[in-house]
Amino acid sequence: MTVVQITLRKKRLGRSLAGDIVLFGLLALVGCFMALPLVFVISNAFKPINEILKFPPDFFVRNPTFTNFYDLYHLLAGSWVPLTRYIYNTFFIAFVGTAGHVIIASMAAYPLAKRKFPGKTFLFTVVVLSLMFSATVTQITNYMTMSWLGFLDTHWAVIIPAIGSSLGLYLMKQYMEQIPDALLEAAEVDGCSEFRIFWSIVMPVVKPAWLTLIIFSFQGLWGAGGAAGSMYIYSEQLKTIDYAFSQILSGGIIRTGPSMAATLLMLSVPILIFIISQSSVIQTMSTSGMKD
Template identity: 65%
Template structure:
């Protein structure tokens, strides 16, 4: 497109509509960011501002007292805060990496290989998406107990590895890769493993980056929900798991609770900001066509 066509295209657009759309989108974005702004301000509010009436949305006198109180709470505990942080990062990172690798490796033959009962297996995967965690928690507990993994990291990691959402997402995305591309790689002598790692995975990068966000957010925020069922040792609990213990301290712990809430939001938001362009591409692209 040359400059003349671009200029003519700009003349055909209504600046009033552009401004109206910009104001509308800016208003929606500002409204959606209110919870984040409130959480950020509340974490730095002194106790008198937290309980002020009418409630304050913007902090008047910022302070780090809430974070100091949080550190003080854990300094009196026989399990240090660093241990809870390590458990949280370990479960979130290992669970996410394992889920992405296993889901991608299982999705590749389902999408690009013909074998008996392939459609039946994928139908079972689709049907499993209809069952919530509350329905499967009893058989999951029995399976984890039978495997002897109660009160270990594996009790949380194994269910994360076997989540079917990632398998469904990766399979649907891999189906859009042209078969001619894979056949050409086989003619050149590439093995199935080389095709998977060097050709398929780079093409479906937006899909597995999206899967990373979903898996990391689930393990980061809901890891404690799962760990409460399987993990009883205090040394293996996550930060989110002790969140309820801090909140049970009453009104005096309101400041530290606000600080923990902010800390728990930082990692998922940071990961989403870094990978948001790939998430948008996954949602909008129709994939490659023959």
């Protein structure tokens, strides 16, 4: 029996059944409370118009119907740009922006975390200070930069600023600092190149970090098309599905039902990505811990 197993056994023996039940009950209560907004969104998507406009509103749907989804489909089908084009634009921006952000942030974080060079402290200070500025503050600067690069009215006007976000760099750098230097030195002695060390050793070890970064980046880009559609992208065939929803469903109170269905559809993909990635993050965090 290892030292870790003995320690865990002692901790397990020191906990009472009543304490475990109380703790589980509190966690279940908090979990149910946090799930209420999502349950309300799902319920509203299947409510007929008379239940949606009822005051005070019912939390759960009484007469579920798919009418909202049918109406949403017919509204989108009436657009001169095909629905598949909006979906393609949304997935292209989300996937390319997320992949680019994870790769660039990881490659930039590696030398900041594990290598020494002049100006390292200053560069990291700039990264930390950039976290203080919200996206609203940098909108004008981003617009001028994208205009100078000739990326306006293209998908790259949304993708490039997302790739250059400092949040991913900060997250990856802080996590890479936990990697033992002895592990990298052993790889250098074996003749591994710098890129081989980064790709074959560092990236597998920091898997929890870049899985978490994928969740944040994808969720941000998935819902960024609406604002970007009015600021950076002008051609209708280049706009995203959420922008199409916002335009089609702005016809007044009569389109409240399709609006509820559109909200559920927009939330479903990020939630699915989060659920899939969350299991991997928990698993890798429990098995990839390393100490020097």
